[in-house]
Amino acid sequence: MLTPDWQKDVINESCVLRLQAVYQRPEYESSLKVNDVSFALNAGEVLTVQVDPSTRTRSFASLVQGIINPDAGDLLFLKQRWSGSDYERHFFLRSLIGRVFEGQAWIESLNVDENVTLAARHHGRSIEDIKVSVQDWLDRLGLERLINRRPAFVAPAILQVHQWIRAFLSQPKLVILERPMQFLSENWFGKLLKSIEWIASRGTAVLWLDSRPNLDQVDWRIPYHHVVAQDGRFEIASEVNGGSDE
């Protein structure tokens, strides 16, 4: 089967995510407001978005993934719009995005290990290749093996770390992290930062939505932007384009 031109184009696209004057009516009262938001996120960059502790980030993350359409403005992922009814293209593009969800994140009828590898298996990666990648991440995060029980019987903290593995597993073009430290002790923060720097150094763009107070004080060694979400607008608080070492 021939690869469509758009599929070839997205592989080498450096601008991963671009929002232009995006407006989205909030799904719930507590949803993150999006009013005239514009930003661009390139490969290998991190964008941290400081949100209010009472704000839910799920609908904004779904907006970025094209699951919800914006009411106004333009949203491009790897120069591709989410509009249209060519769902195969949409699903292919979404397969290039890893995500740590806030709230429900699991298919309850599958074990956690099946959940973690589900997308990779569905998108045609070989079982051996997946096993190698999983072992890499287990080693990096200091875990022994993936849990093979239903998510309902696993502690939230353990599930959260498994969400990281799932999000990072297939070396995605974009990772969306919604409160990735939820349920976890501070001991894990260093491992999370190292993981993010590792995948970003390999060309993954990272969009991190969180209400942690010290998010702007992270000493990144990669290009990063920090914005504060206020009344639907994203105000730039700090940014380093060449990494803090330079």
Add this chain to the structure above:
Amino acid sequence: MHASRSRFYGLRLIKRIRLSRLPEAIGRAIVSRCKAVVSILSLLWASFSLASRPSSWTEPVRRVMSRQLLFTGVDGTWAALRFGAAVGVLLIVQAALWVDAIGMTTEMVAPMLWRAIVRELAPLLACLVVIGRSGIAISTELATMRVDGELDVLDAQGIDPMTSLVMPRVTSMVFSVFCLALIATTAMVITGYAGGRAAGVIRVSFFAFLDQMVSHFNTLDLLFFLPKTLLAGAFAAAICCLDGLSVKATITDVPRVSSIAGTRALSAVFVISAILSVLIYGRILIFEVI
């Protein structure tokens, strides 16, 4: 006096409004039924076109399909056998009554049994087993997944819920209805013979009885059996999936939606069965229609 007159005019007004709205209500009902049929046909078209693509059958989809086949088809075998056996006995009791009343012979009982089983009862029974055991479970599962946001989780990972959830469930339900109808047919024939032998209605050996039945097998039997199992199974599956996915975002809607899905699927099976009988026989009761 004044009050009674105004009440009289009020009632007349209400009646007039109700009458004037009657065509509108009928129109709405017809449009909504047509929309429902179109939705069912669209879902079936999407499911079967996805099923015909080899790229849809990824390892997780094959796993969902095999689990669903195990639950719907294999686990439903005992139910189909039980129900089939019971209906086989009921049929032979009726046949015994006719034997006593008008002196029928085995040669006359066998084709009657065969036609009743293959053309009407076995497909209907298989659909009842599948809807009761799996159809309602599928609509409950999909509704719960939707309410919990699990469909979004799939969608966000680039996994099409239509390919990974709906298509394997629809295809496995259709396949299961067909297989369970065959099993129910076998059970009915065996218990029909055993019951008939015990009641003295059938006096020939099992193989002779089977031979008499099979000798009456013709293409019209296939014409009944295949569409009644495949079409009715497909409609039942599509209705259960559609109703499950149509739930609004509250968990309290799930039981209501599941029971509605079960009722609608059963209604569809009976309606399809009746329509196919009319189309194939070309008559309703004694009246020629085609």
